[in-house]
Amino acid sequence: MKSVLALALALFAAVVHAQTPPTVYKPGNGVTLPRVITQVKAGYTNEARERRIVGTVLLDAVVLSDGSVGDVTVVGSLDSVYGLDDNAVKAMKQWTFSPGTKDGKAVAVGISVEMTFTLK
Numbered sequence: 001m002k003s004v005l006a007l008a009l010a011l012f013a014a015v016v017h018a019q020t021p022p023t024v025y026k027p028g029n030g031v032t033l034p035r036v037i038t039q040v041k042a043g044y045t046n047e048a049r050e051r052r053i054v055g056t057v058l059l060d061a062v063v064l065s066d067g068s069v070g071d072v073t074v075v076g077s078l079d080s081v082y083g084l085d086d087n088a089v090k091a092m093k094q095w096t097f098s099p100g101t102k103d104g105k106a107v108a109v110g111i112s113v114e115m116t117f118t119l120k
Contacts, residue, residue: 025100025102025107030103032100038096040092049119053117059074067098072092
């Protein structure tokens with residue numbers, strides 16, 4: 001019975017730990033910026049291309065301590081109707097980074113990114 005209780009407590013602790021969001025640091029004061037390793041360009045939707053929508057989507061993103069991208073938020077919309085904002089978020093989620101650091105350890109860092117849509 002004790003082993004079942006111990007297992008249940010261990011599982012509970014693992015679930016609680018897994019659901020705790022990481023502390024997100026801002027660059028500066030000893031926190032370094034992440035460095036881009038892989039950058040994915042956002043593509044046009046057919047509808048946005050037909051309407052010749054051009055401009056910039058401003059994103060806030062969290063680069064996690066493993067260099068992947070966590071939460072991404074559109075803070076400056078270009079097009080929420082024909083899919084360019086969504087495509088910018090999807091592209092940002094595919095970027096990879098060398099993570100930012102604090103006190104020599106990799107940490108989650110918040111960044112801002114502009115994704116520009118242009119037609120040729």
